[in-house]
Amino acid sequence: MITLTLPYPPSANRYWRHGTIKGRAAIFLSKEAKDYKAVVATLAKVAGIRQPHAGRTALTIRLYPNRPQDWAKRARKDPYTWDDTVQCIDLGNCEKVLSDALNGVAWVDDKKHRRILLERMEPDERGARVEVEIEFLAAAPSLLDGVAA
Numbered sequence: 001m002i003t004l005t006l007p008y009p010p011s012a013n014r015y016w017r018h019g020t021i022k023g024r025a026a027i028f029l030s031k032e033a034k035d036y037k038a039v040v041a042t043l044a045k046v047a048g049i050r051q052p053h054a055g056r057t058a059l060t061i062r063l064y065p066n067r068p069q070d071w072a073k074r075a076r077k078d079p080y081t082w083d084d085t086v087q088c089i090d091l092g093n094c095e096k097v098l099s100d101a102l103n104g105v106a107w108v109d110d111k112k113h114r115r116i117l118l119e120r121m122e123p124d125e126r127g128a129r130v131e132v133e134i135e136f137l138a139a140a141p142s143l144l145d146g147v148a149a
Contacts, residue, residue, distance in 0.1 A: 001135045002106075004047050006040055008066070008128035009101070012093035033100075040101040052108045056137040058115040063094050063130050067123030083122045091118040098132060106134055 009015075015033040019026055029037070065088035068074070074082040095118055099110040107113075114137060 001133055002047060002049065004040075004044060004106075004132045004134070006043055006098070006101075006130050006132060007036070008064075009089065009094055009097040009130055010036055011089045012097055015097050015100070033097075036097075037101045040098075041105045044102065044105050049106050052104055052106060053134075053136050054108045054112075056112050056114045057107050058135040058137055059095075059113060060117045060119075060133040060135075061091075061095060061098060061130060062119045062121050062132075063088065063091060064121045064126070064128060065123050066128035067125065071123060086123055088120060091120055094118070094130065098130065102132075102134075 010030075010032050014030060015036070016027050017030045019028065021028075065083070065086045068086060071082070071086075074085060078085075095116060099113070103110055
């Protein structure tokens with residue numbers, strides 16, 4: 001297993017752009033997306049990822065929104081759910097942006113994800129970020145393993 005601490009991802013609305021190329025509708029990466037992918041790839045390499053994993057993966061994604069300056073006031077007013085008022089991207093969009101950014105870096109293709117746990121965390125003093133635990137799973141044995149032909 002490997003854990004990556006990555007910058008807070010851009011929203012999916014800013015990650016992909018819609019337009020036309022040679023008269024056809026197209027979806028392409030924004031400059032912000034390309035920049036984010038480059039930073040993510042660099043941090044993955046620093047963490048020890050040398051080549052994309054071709055097998056199955058399991059992910060745990062913890063999204064930490066930015067803690068606002070008035071967080072203590074909000075926490076006093078509503079100690080149990082104060083962080084629901086903090087601006088944060090949608091968890092599903094977070095996963096999609098991360099899966100795209102790590103495709104070809106940590107894994108060959110995100111279709112090999114077998115389990116994904118997404119959590120929105122309470123903002124803390126370490127700032128906005130996303131922490132990703134990647135577990136590289138062994139291939140499941142085939143039902144036909146050990147069966148004589």
